[in-house]
Each structure stands twice: as structure tokens, then as C-alpha cells.
Amino acid sequence: MSMRRVLSTVSMAALIGAGMAVAAALPANAQEVKVVNIWHTESNSKTKAAIAEIMADFEKLNPGVKLRQEGVSWGSLSAKLTAALAAGAPPDMSHGQTYIERSLSAKGLLRPLNDVYASIGEDDILDVVKKLDYNTEDGNYYGIAHAIGTDVLIYRKDFYEEAGVSEDVPKTWADWIETLKKLTVDLDGDGLPDRYGLDLAGPGFFINEEVYMWVGSNGGTLFGPNGRPTFDTKPVHEMLAFYKELNDCCLPPGWLGHGYRDNFVALATGKVASILGWGRGAYTFEKLAPDLVEAGAFGVMPGKPIGPSGTTFLTQLDSEPWMIFKDAKYPEIAAEFLKFFYQKDNYRKYIQTVPVHFFPITKSLREDAAYQATPDFETWGFWTDAQQNIIANHEPKPLMMTEWDDLSLPFTKEIADSGILIDMVVAVVSGQSTPEEAAARAQRRAEDLITQLGYKTW
Amino acid sequence: MTNSATTPIPGGDTAQLRTALPVRGRRIPEHYWGYILLTPAIVLVLGLILYPVSYSFYLSFFSKHAFFPEETFIGFENYIRFLTDPEDFWRSVKLGAIYAFSTVILQVIVGVAASLLLNETFIGRTLVRGIVLFPYMVPTIVVVILMRWILSDSYGILNYLLQVIGLINRPIVWLGAENIMLVLILISTWTYFPFVLIGVLARLQTIDPELYAAAKVDGAGMLRRFFHVTLPQIRNVLFVLILLRFLFMFTKFDIVWLLTGGSGLGYYVRTLPIFTYMKAFGEMQVGAGAALSVIMFLILVVFALIYSKVFQRGEEE
Numbered sequence: 001m002s003m004r005r006v007l008s009t010v011s012m013a014a015l016i017g018a019g020m021a022v023a024a025a026l027p028a029n030a031q032e033v034k035v036v037n038i039w040h041t042e043s044n045s046k047t048k049a050a051i052a053e054i055m056a057d058f059e060k061l062n063p064g065v066k067l068r069q070e071g072v073s074w075g076s077l078s079a080k081l082t083a084a085l086a087a088g089a090p091p092d093m094s095h096g097q098t099y100i101e102r103s104l105s106a107k108g109l110l111r112p113l114n115d116v117y118a119s120i121g122e123d124d125i126l127d128v129v130k131k132l133d134y135n136t137e138d139g140n141y142y143g144i145a146h147a148i149g150t151d152v153l154i155y156r157k158d159f160y161e162e163a164g165v166s167e168d169v170p171k172t173w174a175d176w177i178e179t180l181k182k183l184t185v186d187l188d189g190d191g192l193p194d195r196y197g198l199d200l201a202g203p204g205f206f207i208n209e210e211v212y213m214w215v216g217s218n219g220g221t222l223f224g225p226n227g228r229p230t231f232d233t234k235p236v237h238e239m240l241a242f243y244k245e246l247n248d249c250c251l252p253p254g255w256l257g258h259g260y261r262d263n264f265v266a267l268a269t270g271k272v273a274s275i276l277g278w279g280r281g282a283y284t285f286e287k288l289a290p291d292l293v294e295a296g297a298f299g300v301m302p303g304k305p306i307g308p309s310g311t312t313f314l315t316q317l318d319s320e321p322w323m324i325f326k327d328a329k330y331p332e333i334a335a336e337f338l339k340f341f342y343q344k345d346n347y348r349k350y351i352q353t354v355p356v357h358f359f360p361i362t363k364s365l366r367e368d369a370a371y372q373a374t375p376d377f378e379t380w381g382f383w384t385d386a387q388q389n390i391i392a393n394h395e396p397k398p399l400m401m402t403e404w405d406d407l408s409l410p411f412t413k414e415i416a417d418s419g420i421l422i423d424m425v426v427a428v429v430s431g432q433s434t435p436e437e438a439a440a441r442a443q444r445r446a447e448d449l450i451t452q453l454g455y456k457t458w
Numbered sequence: 459m460t461n462s463a464t465t466p467i468p469g470g471d472t473a474q475l476r477t478a479l480p481v482r483g484r485r486i487p488e489h490y491w492g493y494i495l496l497t498p499a500i501v502l503v504l505g506l507i508l509y510p511v512s513y514s515f516y517l518s519f520f521s522k523h524a525f526f527p528e529e530t531f532i533g534f535e536n537y538i539r540f541l542t543d544p545e546d547f548w549r550s551v552k553l554g555a556i557y558a559f560s561t562v563i564l565q566v567i568v569g570v571a572a573s574l575l576l577n578e579t580f581i582g583r584t585l586v587r588g589i590v591l592f593p594y595m596v597p598t599i600v601v602v603i604l605m606r607w608i609l610s611d612s613y614g615i616l617n618y619l620l621q622v623i624g625l626i627n628r629p630i631v632w633l634g635a636e637n638i639m640l641v642l643i644l645i646s647t648w649t650y651f652p653f654v655l656i657g658v659l660a661r662l663q664t665i666d667p668e669l670y671a672a673a674k675v676d677g678a679g680m681l682r683r684f685f686h687v688t689l690p691q692i693r694n695v696l697f698v699l700i701l702l703r704f705l706f707m708f709t710k711f712d713i714v715w716l717l718t719g720g721s722g723l724g725y726y727v728r729t730l731p732i733f734t735y736m737k738a739f740g741e742m743q744v745g746a747g748a749a750l751s752v753i754m755f756l757i758l759v760v761f762a763l764i765y766s767k768v769f770q771r772g773e774e775e
Binding site: 269 | 743746
């Protein structure tokens with residue numbers, strides 16, 4: 001082939017390519033479509049449909065805007081966000097945990113949401129929500145909870161009755177263990193338990209959750225005032241000893257392999273007598289055990305037991321915030337959508353998809369007659385009441401935060417995702433280490449990590 | 459361009475055609491075409507393999523957070539930290555080696571056995587050959603979800619069936635601390651043995667049947683025919699398959715992570731790729747993660763060299 005022919009072929013191809021590019025660009029210029037990517041962790045089909053409906057209404061009002069929702073599981077959200085941020089391609093908006101929001105805002109990656117708060121009306125938003133997301137250092141809000149809720153102790157009333165144990169909240173961990181031992185029963189007479197007192201979820205997210213809740217309920221903290229980890233302390237040692245005792249007496253042998261949903265299945269099918277969990281689980285019971293739901297066999301405790309060194313219990317405030325990424329493609333459109341999302345009718349539509357789990361963050365919606373008439377409250381009103389009591393009287397805190405001051409720590413996400421707390425628990429429950437040994441090692445690892453990340457301040 | 463360029467000359471061969479065509483302008487020398495045609499492949503290799511690998515080497519000498527562009531040169535600190543860490547790093551190497559060796563051995567045994575069966579003639583052989591590839595074609599996430607469902611100690615069908623036929627009287631905790639490594643090895647074997655099967659079966663089909671006939675005449679039984687005819691014939695294929703499978707299994711991430719990742723159980727199967735991922739994307743220390751990737755690469759290079767040497771020595775003997 002001659003050089004001339006090569007050149008003419010290449011020129012022709014280039015011309016065709018350029019022509020196609022121009023042709024493709026023309027309609028885009030005439031009507032540019034701005035695609036806004038929104039990640040959330042709501043897997044419920046009703047919730048997804050409600051989000052789609054709200055999005056469609058927003059698109060109608062904003063021609064040229066296309067909102068795209070993507071459901072991400074809790075287990076993979078953190079890793080997916082990390083990868084997207086590291087690649088410089090974050091979504092425009094996403095759900096997170098408060099500790100993720102705090103870590104990301106400390107790194108300057110989030111857009112302030114003060115305008116969103118102003119649009120809703122700051123006075124209308126519950127104080128606890130504002131406290132969660134307000135950065136006292138720069139006076140900005142970097143997240144806003146889509147809803148709130150609390151982690152509660154869920155139990156089978158029929159099994160409690162059968163075992164002759166009180167349905168009141170056990171006062172101490174020792175009382176709780178005694179109750180759980182009575183609820184761990186051998187049904188077939190072979191000398192081994194067939195039903196266990198309690199089931200826990202094995203994924204790291206939930207082990208982190210138990211650790212900080214139980215340390216908090218035992219008068220302890222995970223971090224000192226200067227940010228130094230406080231893992232190698234008495235409240236943590238006692239928490240680990242409690243974990244081990246629970247593991248040995250009252251948890252199913254395979255609990256480390258149980259998923260969160262598996263816990264609800266186990267309770268519904270009678271494999272265990274109680275679990276820790278969230279309001280969404282009510283719908284699993286409706287699906288798996290409608291007869292038991294109708295018979296009122298499920299109960300929820302309005303509090304939790306306290307550890308030997310504690311004076312009050314700590315439970316988790318579910319407060320997943322929406323976050324908008326500063327360096328995303330369309331952060332301003334995402335903010336406009338968020339304002340639209342919290343408009344009363346839209347927000348009610350969203351909240352009512354999983355009303356036992358989603359508590360509205362606005363006072364006006366809580367007082368709204370249409371919200372209060374939500375049919376699910378007829379069956380599950382006791383569950384929402386229990387959560388209401390905890391939120392109003394027992395100051396629940398978000399994941400990984402035993403103290404409100406922990407909100408200012410920039411490394412909680414890294415600690416949560418490092419597996420340090422999980423390894424600490426596994427080492428103790430498997431019998432490989434004593435609580436003191438495991439806590440000392442976790443302390444060392446956490447200090448090393450914080451130092452390597454450049455956040456050491458002690 | 460003229461029509462003569464595309465119209466064959468009746469009765470003429472390619473060489474005649476070339477000389478017969480009118481040539482306009484300068485010709486590109488024939489050997490340049492090789493380079494021109496190779497260019498896309500070279501660009502791809504440089505961009506998709508050489509650059510990321512070199513960047514990993516580079517990053518491994520830095521302390522760098524995943525989110526930020528800032529990086530601090532720390533020399534060999536990452537390497538020293540890991541190589542002197544028996545609790546996490548060497549434990550993950552050990553677990554990775556146990557996982558890789560066990561799965562490769564089982565994959566080879568099952569793969570060779572299945573390929574011998576499928577090399578025989580029987581009704582429906584083509585169908586069975588297709589079906590047996592199924593585990594390899596199923597997406598990993600589907601395999602994991604399926605297995606979690608089958609093996610659950612609360613509602614798994616395996617425990618149910620074992621109880622129904624009376625083999626056990628209470629559920630076995632397959633996905634518990636004691637059994638998780640074994641379960642992972644078995645699931646991985648089931649998923650990846652078809653790779654060995656395909657390679658071995660292809661080789662088996664090219665063995666001269668007269669070799670077997672001669673062995674039979676000499677009175678060799680089934681086992682002796684396997685060890686003295688089949689095995690020497692598939693030896694080279696097995697060498698490549700074992701090497702590839704070991705490389706794949708030692709670096710295997712998806713199935714291990716999906717089955718146990720981030721959970722309490724993950725502690726018991728924290729192989730080197732998982733440990734690397736946790737450093738880079740859990741703790742956000744990409745410099746440390748890069749150092750672990752480089753160490754993993756070097757371990758595999760050393761393994762491949764030793765393995766080749768041993769194989770060559772065996773050949774010579």
C-alpha cells in the first residue's frame with residue numbers, strides 16, 4: 001500500500017469521525033441533558049418507587065435534568081464511595097453514615113448544605129438532626145439525615161412467656177445474660193440448645209455497631225478528648241468479656257456468618273428469642289410470619305441494659321445523611337433536588353414507604369395528620385413509640401460516636417473500615433486472646449493507623 | 459484507487475497480482491507494517507498493564523491517603539513494616555498459600571478426573587460437556603449468594619437434606635469460624651475446576667489411540683495406562699494449568715471477599731489480596747496497599763521460577 005493511500009484512508013476516517021462527533025454534539029448543544037447521579041441505600045422497592053416518582057416530578061419542573069438513582073448495599077457503600085472519590089468520579093449525591101460524612105467533610109470533599117436547611121426551615125428540623133450534621137468549626141452543615149430511627153432489642157413475646165421471664169428491659173448486662181440463658185432452650189432433649197436467646201449479625205458494620213453501643217453503655221468511650229483511641233481501658237475490657245459470655249452461653253454457634261437479614265429470619269422462624277435491629281425488619285416479619293404478627297408475638301423494648309461500669313445505656317441513632325460531593329458534576333442541581341425532596345408532600349411520600357423505620361426529621365411532618373394516619377402504625381405503633389421514647393429521653397448517638405465530641409474526629413471512617421474493632425471482638429469470642437490482650441493490640445493498631453494517616457494529635 | 463486493485467487477474471496468483479498492479483507514490487516498506495499493526499497492542503499493554511504496574515511500584519515508596527493527591531516519600535518503610543509483621547502480613551500470606559495450594563490440588567484432581575470421564579464415549583456426552591462448564595460461567599456473586607443460601611445453618615437446604623436422610627441430627631455451621639476456610643476451598647474448587655477440565659480434555663483428544671492399544675496389548679490395566687500413557691501425555695498441559703491456576707488463586711479476591719468480606723468471619727480467610735484491599739480501601743493507605751501488591755507480585759514471580767525449575771529438572775530426569 002502506498003503512503004498516499006494510507007494518508008487518504010486515514011484522512012477519510014478522520015473526516016468521518018469528526019462528522020459523527022459534530023452530529024452527536026449538535027442535539028446535545030440544542031438540549032443538553034444534565035445527568036445527576038444519586039446513590040442511596042434504600043433497597044425497598046416501595047422506597048425506590050417513591051424516589052423515582054419524586055425524581056420524575058423534579059425532572060418535569062427542570063427540563064434538561066435527568067436524575068439517576070442507584071441503590072447501593074450498606075456493605076459496599078463505603079468501599080464504592082472510596083473508589084469513586086479516589087478515581088475523582090463521585091456521584092453528585094449519596095447516602096452515608098454520620099462518621100462517613102464527618103470524615104469526608106474534614107477532608108473538604110463535601111458541599112455545605114446550609115441552603116438546604118434554610119429552604120426546609122431550620123426551626124422545623126429536629127435539634128438532634130441539626131446537632132448531628134452541624135460542624136461547629138466552620139458553621140456549616142455537610143449532611144442532612146433522610147430520616148432517623150434507633151436500634152432496639154426486638155423479641156418474641158411467646159418465647160419470653162414460655163420461659164417465664166420478664167418483658168421489662170433488663171437493667172444490667174448480668175440481668176440480660178440471665179434472661180438470655182433462660183431463653184436458650186433444648187427443645188428435643190438431646191442436651192444441646194435448639195433455640196438461642198439472642199442472635200447478632202456477623203458483618204463488620206454490625207460488630208462495629210455493637211462495640212461502640214456497648215462501650216457507651218458501659219461508661220466508656222472509643223476516643224479520648226485529644227482523639228487518642230481508648231480501646232485499652234476497663235469499659236472496653238468489660239465489653240469484650242460480655243461479648244465472650246454472650247457468645248458462649250446464648251448466641252447460635254454460627255452467628256459470625258449470619259447476615260443482618262438472617263437475624264430477622266431466625267426470630268420469625270423461632271430459631272432465636274431476640275435480636276437487635278431496626279424498624280425495617282417489621283416488614284420481614286409481615287412477609288415470613290404474618291400469623292405471629294397478627295397474634296402480636298413480636299415486641300420491642302424501649303431501652304437497653306447497662307454495663308457494670310455504666311450509668312445509662314447508649315443505642316444507635318440511625319441518621320444516614322444525604323451528602324453532596326463538591327467536585328461532582330452537578331452539585332448545585334443535587335442541592336435543588338434535595339430542597340424539592342424535603343417539601344412536605346414529597347417527603348411524606350418517601351417516609352410512608354417504610355414508616356416503622358423512617359422517622360421524619362421535620363416537626364411539621366410529625367404533626368401532619370396525613371402522616372399520623374399512616375396505616376402501618378396500627379400494627380407497629382409500639383415499635384415507633386419505643387424509638388420515640390429513646391430519641392426523646394436517652395440521647396442515641398450515631399455509629400462510632402460514643403460522645404458528641406467524636407463528631408469532630410476526621411478518622412472514624414478509616415477506623416471503622418480497618419477491621420480493627422472486628423478483629424478485637426473475634427480474637428476474644430474465639431478464645432484466641434483475653435479481652436486485655438485483644439484491646440491492647442487494637443489500641444496499638446488504631447494508634448499506628450491514626451499516626452500513618454497524619455491525624456495524631458496526642 | 460483503480461478498479462484493477464480489487465479485480466483478480468484470472469489465473470494469476472498473489473505474487474503476480476502484486477507485480478501487475480500499478481503502483482502510485484512511495485511504498486511503505488513491508489516490515490514497517492508489522493510495527494504499525496502492532497502499535498495498538500503496544501499502546502494497550504503500556505497503558506493498561508505497564509503504567510499501572512509501574513505506578514504501583516512508585517506508590518509503594520510513599521505514604522498516601524486514597525482521597526488526596528499529597529504523597530510523602532518514605533522509602534522502604536512500607537515494605538519493612540509488612541515484612542516484619544507476623545500477626546497480619548505473614549498470617550495473610552500463610553492463609554493465602556493454604557487457600558491457593560488446596561484449591562489448585564483439588565481443581566487438578568477433579569478437573570483431570572472429569573476430563574477422563576468426558577473423554578469416553580457415551581450417550582449425551584456433548585450435553586454433559588456443556589453442563590459441566592456451568593460453574594465456571596456463573597458470575598461469582600451468583601455463586602456466593604447461592605452457596606450462602608444452601609449452606610446457611612438457619613435455613614440452608616444442605617443441612618435440611620442431611621437431617622432428612624438422617625446423617626446429622628442438628629445443623630452444621632458451614633459458614634462458621636471452624637469451617638469457613640474448608641467451605642471456601644470447596645466452593646472455589648467447584649467454581650474453577652472446569653478451567654482444568656477444558657485444558658486437559660483438549661489434550662486428551664489429541665493422544666494417539668494406538669498408544670492405549672499398545673499398552674493394552676502389553677497387559678496394562680486402567681491405572682497403569684493412566685500413569686504410563688495419559689499422565690506423560692498431559693504433563694505439559696498440567697504444568698501450564700497448575701501454574702496459571704496457582705497465580706489466579708493466590709491473587710483471588712472476589713469470591714473470598716463476597717463470601718466473608720468485612721465480616722467477623724473474614725478474619726479466618728484474610729488472604730493477601732484481602733489484606734491488601736483492606737489496607738488500600740479500608741484504611742485508605744494506598745501506598746501501603748501498593749507495597750503489598752508489589753510483594754504479592756514478587757512472591758508469584760519467585761513461585762513461578764521455582765516451579766518451572768522443578769518441572770524442568772523433572773523433564774530432564
